[in-house]
């Protein structure tokens with residue numbers, strides 16, 4: 485067992501995505517300190533199982549400056565027990581099969597419109613395009629009334645939150661300001677629905693969150709409903725990070741690109757999974773011990789941290805041979821073994837904190853990948869370096885692409 489004296493939070497800021505894997509070196513658990521407290525860093529299928537054990541809690545797991553900007557105040561991410569279970573049901577229902585069908589239609593339409601505007605020979609930045617398209621898709625899918633000018637403004641705020649929540653300095657300040665504006669906007673929308681000034685389509689996220697009740701059956705407060713609404717809109721824009729990586733990967737994989745362009749749906753899904761595995765948005769997840777306990781051989785006291793190594797689990801060579809190679813073929817075979825692919829968390833969807841937006845993410849990413857595969861584009865010389873210390877990471881240039889004449 486490795487004992488680290490330097491606080492792990494410093495390592496995470498310095499090394500970013502590779503911090504936890506470098507600490508674990510393939511072990512299921514290692515001892516460290518995190519934010520001044522004893523901690524265990526765990527990974528692999530056993531680590532994933534242990535991370536979703538009810539002996540751990542989420543309340544206070546993510547420092548407030550980060551969680552309040554990324555998720556909003558008192559968001560589902562930091563809830564436990566009945567309150568968490570109650571809210572989780574609402575998210576799962578808001579993302580049911582009909583809703584995903586509407587999402588796919590929206591995404592297909594918006595990507596087709598974006599591609600029509602790509603003039604041959606004129607460069608565009610794929611990441612920026614993806615932010616705009618995904619914001620437009622998320623807002624329309626949610627049932628939020630919004631003109632094109634406002635979509636651009638909200639897209640700027642949504643990407644500021646996602647880009648800056650984990651970066652100390654000006655990026656973080658931009659993110660905080662953007663969060664405040666988004667909270668105000670979403671709260672006004674909830675109020676407008678509750679006072680019948682807006683009548684959203686049935687089954688949309690705006691209607692569902694405006695009607696949401698807390699665990700005691702009381703209508704949830706306007707700001708709480710607004711946080712829930714933004715928790716359905718904002719993460720759809722996070723898919724832009726995956727789209728940027730997908731744009732590079734398609735350029736490097738002409739065989740897959742041709743297969744997807746030919747309409748091979750299984751190839752498209754496999755490609756999307758490999759992008760999620762290989763280029764995670766989130767390097768680690770955090771929980772805290774409810775009592776003194778043993779975490780896979782590491783003693784963690786009450787209040788100590790348990791950190792799940794997401795990136796290291798997704799690149800574990802025991803489950804993903806030659807893990808740094810981009811190979812969608814990994815996902816054409818048997819089903820994914822539990823606890824081996826956790827870019828959006830793991831464990832049970834209903835009882836744990838696993839992301840309820842995995843199917844939505846796949847829908848959004850597949851539609852982007854399909855459109856890009858159908859588009860004849862090249863990547864001119866540019867800086868595609870990925871700084872793995874920066875969370876969230878993406879190619880530096882934002883992926884400049886030029887469609888062929």
Ligand code: HEM
Pocket residue numbers: 560561562572575579715716717719720722723724726765766769827828829830836837838839840841842844845
């Ligand atoms: C880039 C795409 C996405 C990534 C990387 C991502 C990642 C994650 C991760 C890592 C978690 C936490 C898992 C845990 O703590 O155990 C999570 C939770 C969550 N995600 Fe996502 N997600 C994405 C897209 C979405 C989408 C599209 C939605 C909804 C439209 C969504 C809604 C949520 C919600 C509500 C939670 C909280 C679940 C809970 O606490 O029980 N996410 N996501």
